[in-house]
Amino acid sequence: MHMSDGLLDAPTSLAFLAVAVLGVGVALARARGDLDDRTAPMAGLVAAFVFATQMLNFPVLPGVSGHLLGGALAAILVGPWVGALCVTIVLVLQSLLFADGGVTALGANITNMALIGTAAGYLVALALRGLARRGKGGLAAVAFVSALVNTVLASAGFVVEYGVGGQGGVGFGTVAAAVLGVHVLIGVGEGLITAATVTAVAAARPDLVHLLRGAPRKLELRS
Amino acid sequence: MKRFFLGFALVSLLFAGVLSYFASSDPDGLDHVTEQQGIAEHAREHPLADGVLADYAVGGDDRFTGIAGVIGVLVTLLLAGGLFWLLRKRSGASG
Numbered sequence: 438m439h440m441s442d443g444l445l446d447a448p449t450s451l452a453f454l455a456v457a458v459l460g461v462g463v464a465l466a467r468a469r470g471d472l473d474d475r476t477a478p479m480a481g482l483v484a485a486f487v488f489a490t491q492m493l494n495f496p497v498l499p500g501v502s503g504h505l506l507g508g509a510l511a512a513i514l515v516g517p518w519v520g521a522l523c524v525t526i527v528l529v530l531q532s533l534l535f536a537d538g539g540v541t542a543l544g545a546n547i548t549n550m551a552l553i554g555t556a557a558g559y560l561v562a563l564a565l566r567g568l569a570r571r572g573k574g575g576l577a578a579v580a581f582v583s584a585l586v587n588t589v590l591a592s593a594g595f596v597v598e599y600g601v602g603g604q605g606g607v608g609f610g611t612v613a614a615a616v617l618g619v620h621v622l623i624g625v626g627e628g629l630i631t632a633a634t635v636t637a638v639a640a641a642r643p644d645l646v647h648l649l650r651g652a653p654r655k656l657e658l659r660s
Numbered sequence: 661m662k663r664f665f666l667g668f669a670l671v672s673l674l675f676a677g678v679l680s681y682f683a684s685s686d687p688d689g690l691d692h693v694t695e696q697q698g699i700a701e702h703a704r705e706h707p708l709a710d711g712v713l714a715d716y717a718v719g720g721d722d723r724f725t726g727i728a729g730v731i732g733v734l735v736t737l738l739l740a741g742g743l744f745w746l747l748r749k750r751s752g753a754s755g
Contacts, residue, residue, distance in 0.1 A: 481741025
C-alpha cells in the first residue's frame with residue numbers, strides 16, 4: 438500500500454509529512470515506557486518480521502495482490518507506541534533502500550500505515566482485550582479483527598489524502614469505493630497472518646505479548 | 661528466551677530469503693486502483709530507482725530477491741533493535 442511520489446500534490450505531501458513527524462515524535466516520547474531489556478530486542482525482531490512479511494504479497498483477486506501492513510500485529514506484540522515506530526522504520530528503509538514507496542510520499546505512507554493503521558488496530562484490540570485473554574481462540578479472533586480494521590482504515594487514510602490533494606481528478610466516491618473494497622479483502626489476509634503470528638508468539642512466550650500483560654497503569658482521569 | 665528470539669529471527673530470514681520467491685508479483689490493491697483509475701499516470705519515478713537494492717532485487721536482477729530480503733531483515737533488525745535498545749528503561753539490577 439505504498440504510494441509513489443506524485444500522486445498527491447506538494448502541499449498535501451508536506452502537510453502529511455508534518456502529521457507523520459508529529460505522530461512519530463509522540464510515539465518516540467511514549468515508547469520508552471514499553472521498552473526494557475526484554476522487550477527492546479523483541480521490538481527489533483517484530484520490525485524485522487514486519488519487513489519480511491511485507492515482501493510476501495498474496496493474491497486477493499485476479500491480477501491483484503495485497504501484503505501485510507503490520508500495525509495491528511506490532512501493537513498487539515509490543516504496544517502501540519513501539520509498534521508505530523516498528524512500522525515507521527520499515528517504511529523508511531523500504532523507501533530509501535528498496536525504492537518501494539515514494540520519498541515525498543513518505544509522510545503520507547507513514548501516516549496511513551504506521552500511525553492510522555497501528556492506532557486503529559490497537560484500539561480495537563484494547564476494546565476486545567477481555568476476549569483476547571480468554572484463550573487461544575479469543576486471542577486469534579481479536580488479532581484477526583484488529584488487523585482487518587487496521588488495513589481498511591490505513592487505506593481510508595489514502596482516500597482522505599487523495600480527497601485533500603490527489604492528482605488526476607478522479608471523484609472521491611469512486612476512489613473510496615475501489616480502495617476500501619479491495620482493502621477489505623487484503624484485510625482478511627492481514628487478519629489471518631496476524632492471528633497466526635500472535636497466537637504462535639503467545640503459545641511460546643505469552644509474557645512477550647503486550648496485549649496480554651497485566652493491567653496497565655490506570656490513567657489519571659481525575660481533574 | 662534466547663532460543664525464542666533466535667527462532668523469531670530465523671522465521672523472518674526464511675520469509676524474506678526464501679518464501680519471497682513465491683510472493684505474488686501482481687500490483688497490490690492500491691497500485692491496482694491507481695492504475696485502473698489513471699491516477700498512477702501522475703506517479704514520478706522513484707529518485708532512488710537505480711539503487712543497488714531497488715525493487716528488492718540486486719542490481720536489477722530479481723533472481724537475488726532472497727538476498728535483498730535477507731539484507732533488508734538484517735538492516736531492519738539492526739536499526740530498529742539498536743534504536744529500541746537505546747530508548748529502553750535501564751534496569752539497575754536486572755536478574
